[in-house]
Amino acid sequence: MSNHIKSIIFAAVLSIVCGSLLTLASTGLKEYHLKNIALDKQKNILKSVGLIQEDKALSTDTIEELYTNSIRQMWVDFEGKIVPKQQKGTKDLPVYLHVKNGNIQSYIIPVDSRGLWGRISGYLALKKDGVTVSGFTVYNHSETPGLGGEIDKRWFQKNFAGKKILDDRGKLVSVAIAKGRVADKIPESRQKNFVDGISGATLTGKFLSGGLKLTLIEYEPLLKKIQKKED
Amino acid sequence: MKITRTKAFKVFFTPIWESNPVSGQILGICSALAVTVQLKTAIVMSLALTFVLAFSNFSISLMRNLIPRNIRIIVELTVIATLVIFADQVLKAFLYDISKQLSIFVGLIITNCIIMGRAETYALGNPPFLSLLDGIGNGLGYSQILITVAIMRELLGAGKLFGFQVIPDALYAAGYKNMGFMVLAPGAFIAIGLIVWLQKTVSKE
Numbered sequence: 001m002s003n004h005i006k007s008i009i010f011a012a013v014l015s016i017v018c019g020s021l022l023t024l025a026s027t028g029l030k031e032y033h034l035k036n037i038a039l040d041k042q043k044n045i046l047k048s049v050g051l052i053q054e055d056k057a058l059s060t061d062t063i064e065e066l067y068t069n070s071i072r073q074m075w076v077d078f079e080g081k082i083v084p085k086q087q088k089g090t091k092d093l094p095v096y097l098h099v100k101n102g103n104i105q106s107y108i109i110p111v112d113s114r115g116l117w118g119r120i121s122g123y124l125a126l127k128k129d130g131v132t133v134s135g136f137t138v139y140n141h142s143e144t145p146g147l148g149g150e151i152d153k154r155w156f157q158k159n160f161a162g163k164k165i166l167d168d169r170g171k172l173v174s175v176a177i178a179k180g181r182v183a184d185k186i187p188e189s190r191q192k193n194f195v196d197g198i199s200g201a202t203l204t205g206k207f208l209s210g211g212l213k214l215t216l217i218e219y220e221p222l223l224k225k226i227q228k229k230e231d
Numbered sequence: 232m233k234i235t236r237t238k239a240f241k242v243f244f245t246p247i248w249e250s251n252p253v254s255g256q257i258l259g260i261c262s263a264l265a266v267t268v269q270l271k272t273a274i275v276m277s278l279a280l281t282f283v284l285a286f287s288n289f290s291i292s293l294m295r296n297l298i299p300r301n302i303r304i305i306v307e308l309t310v311i312a313t314l315v316i317f318a319d320q321v322l323k324a325f326l327y328d329i330s331k332q333l334s335i336f337v338g339l340i341i342t343n344c345i346i347m348g349r350a351e352t353y354a355l356g357n358p359p360f361l362s363l364l365d366g367i368g369n370g371l372g373y374s375q376i377l378i379t380v381a382i383m384r385e386l387l388g389a390g391k392l393f394g395f396q397v398i399p400d401a402l403y404a405a406g407y408k409n410m411g412f413m414v415l416a417p418g419a420f421i422a423i424g425l426i427v428w429l430q431k432t433v434s435k436e
Contacts, residue, residue: 006298014306018313025320032324038325145334152331 040139042067048125048135049098049106050161071108072097074135080221098125107226109219112170113192113211116203118142120151120211126165126176130226133175136160148204156188165216167193167224172220177205246369253376253423254430258344264419265376266336270393272383275329279322279337281370282312284346288366289421291354297353307350308341315340333352345369379423388413 048053051066052079058066075092096108108125122138138152142216150156158193159182160175167173168189178185178194179202186194197205217221252258259280287310291298298306319337322330330337340346349369349372354362385391387410390398398407413417 002350003299007302010297010299011302011305014309022313022316022320025317029320029324033320036327040331145336149334151263181349 014116032038032207039063044069044137045071045096045108045123048108048123048137048207050135051098070098070100072099076219078218080219080223080225093222095219095222104128104191107140107222110216111136111212111215112230114207114216115141115143115211116201116207117144120204121207121216124160124215125210126223128226128228130223131164131166133160133163133165136175141218143204147198150198151204151208156196156198163195164192166227172216174209174216176209176213179205239361239364243368246372247367247375248372248430249434251372251376251430252345252348252369253373256273256348257427258348259373260423262336262339262343263373263380263423267377267381267384267419267422268388268414269332270378270381270385272329273377275322275326275415275417277334277337277374277377279318279342280343280345280373282318283311283340284349284373285363285366286314287311287346288354288362290350290357291350292357292359292362295355297298304351309346311346311350312341317414322406333435345373349422374421376426379426380419382396383422384418385414388418 039060043052046063046066051070052058052063059163065163071095073094075085075088075094077083077089077092082164083089094110096110098105098108106125106127107130108123111120111122111124113122114121118141120138120143121140124135124136125133125134134152136157136170138157141151143149163175165172165174173193176194178197180199182191182194246252250256253260253263262276262280266272287307290310291307294306315338318340319330322333323335349366353365357365382392386397390396390403390409408416413422
């Protein structure tokens, strides 16, 4: 048998063996992966309203209990009306509520934004006035670690707390990521609509700013209702 | 024959100190800089690397008489990549938070020079049992440096170990401050440099 044929046969057999091993591992562990991802989403929702802290390790049960006790999910249509769960269509938007003693504390909006290398998924939580941000978290992204990947770090996310999504005249401007530090780059009157940027990740910031704004525009009818109710 | 004179003993213990892959051969520095901010991630990374190294050495050594010379690098890479992806899947299933913190560095074990280096220089020419020992030895050598660096960095940079505060509040009150420099990559460079220096000085004698 010539050497070439031997090499090809060896390579083919090795590929099949390695391939099937990986398929086996991936299908066998899929259940655990999905469970982890679901739990991670719940954790991020809780984190966005400040119910759990970043560096505390909590057991699965504690997180699930906290989640069922204080988070409710609902759907709204494009006019901001609440849609009953049974009648929800594909275009209706999900909103999570943080409820404490029967009172709504904050509204949590899922964010699915474009990023530099892939989608960025996270949650933006608004306080009950519908204007002030109470927190922002990211649970899935494919940005470069150390650059755009910093969006999932605490130092970046904590800057969102207390920012406003409306400008001085009450127009929806969302919260944008500045190019550099807010204190140096943005005029005083608009600082409440910006958070510090990440150096070396201008594009990630640009895409995420755009994604946040698009998401908030979709939810504007609902937000208007919330804001009016508070006045 | 004393156990310290056997070949297996030598194969296992030389890479742990004398020809340590990180401080002796200056390999695998990239990950040693990246994942050593916290002790926890460093330990998980060490375990993952030792696992991959041991089994890649073992399986390549098993096939060493079958592997066609002209495609041996590709074969080595396939075996290593399979093991790395497997380790990554297991971490994602059972240690999801840590695997998120390690992000791409688990995947980058594939490019860690230690693994390719051991496969090329050792596993291709030695029997499976010795190769397995060599893999574990090198893995532990790497782990030892990673963990030492991580202890230095987490302790000096954040005053914690495993996420628990170890430096008492009284010391902070007396004016002690965390060394923010240690949290950044240059801090790891200096820590590794000190270890290399220590190792060269001690093993000369």
